Amino acid sequence: MRLGFLWFLLPVLIYAQNSKLLECNKIFEERKHELELKLEAIDEQQQAYEALKEATEAMMKRKEEQLLKKEQELNATKEKIEAERRAIEDLIEQNKKILEEIKKAKTDKISQTYAKMKASAAAQILQQMEPEQAANILLSLKPKTVGQILAKMSPNKASEITVLLQNDEKSKKRK
Numbered sequence: 001m002r003l004g005f006l007w008f009l010l011p012v013l014i015y016a017q018n019s020k021l022l023e024c025n026k027i028f029e030e031r032k033h034e035l036e037l038k039l040e041a042i043d044e045q046q047q048a049y050e051a052l053k054e055a056t057e058a059m060m061k062r063k064e065e066q067l068l069k070k071e072q073e074l075n076a077t078k079e080k081i082e083a084e085r086r087a088i089e090d091l092i093e094q095n096k097k098i099l100e101e102i103k104k105a106k107t108d109k110i111s112q113t114y115a116k117m118k119a120s121a122a123a124q125i126l127q128q129m130e131p132e133q134a135a136n137i138l139l140s141l142k143p144k145t146v147g148q149i150l151a152k153m154s155p156n157k158a159s160e161i162t163v164l165l166q167n168d169e170k171s172k173k174r175k
Helices: 002-116 119-128 131-139 143-151 155-174
Strands: none
Touching: 002 119, 002 131, 002 143, 119 131, 119 143, 131 143, 131 155, 143 155
16 A cells, blocks of 8 residues: 555656746746847847947047147148248348448448548537447547547547547447
8 A cells, every 4th residue: 555655646646746847948048038139139239239339449549640640730830930920030141241241331331421521520529429429439440540530539428429429438348
């Protein structure tokens, strides 16, 4: 009887165990399906991330190329401006030299005029000028002529011009 009972119990146990296995399989299948859905979502997010990364890198590369182009344009403009600045400075130097030559020629002409005049006539004219202007004219004349002209001037005016001549001579020696 015992054996009969076991034979009766055996299918019940097998059925119960199969039922538990079926229930476990069902749980595992549901869990597997959930995990597959999550894995698909992760894959989609990763693909979206990769696409965003590529788009960002492409945009950064374009921006970098644009910046390099702008930098090259700015450097070219800077070089052009620098060349123009040097050219302008050269022109200014040339103009200064030309202006000095013109002033020298003008002074020489004036000096020649005063050198040809009589000392008394030159003294009367120079005495009427500003002392600085008179001193500049006298500086271009020979010392003997300067002495003759100063001798014909009033003592006050002659001393004032002499001081200016002396200061100008000192400043020329320093240079």
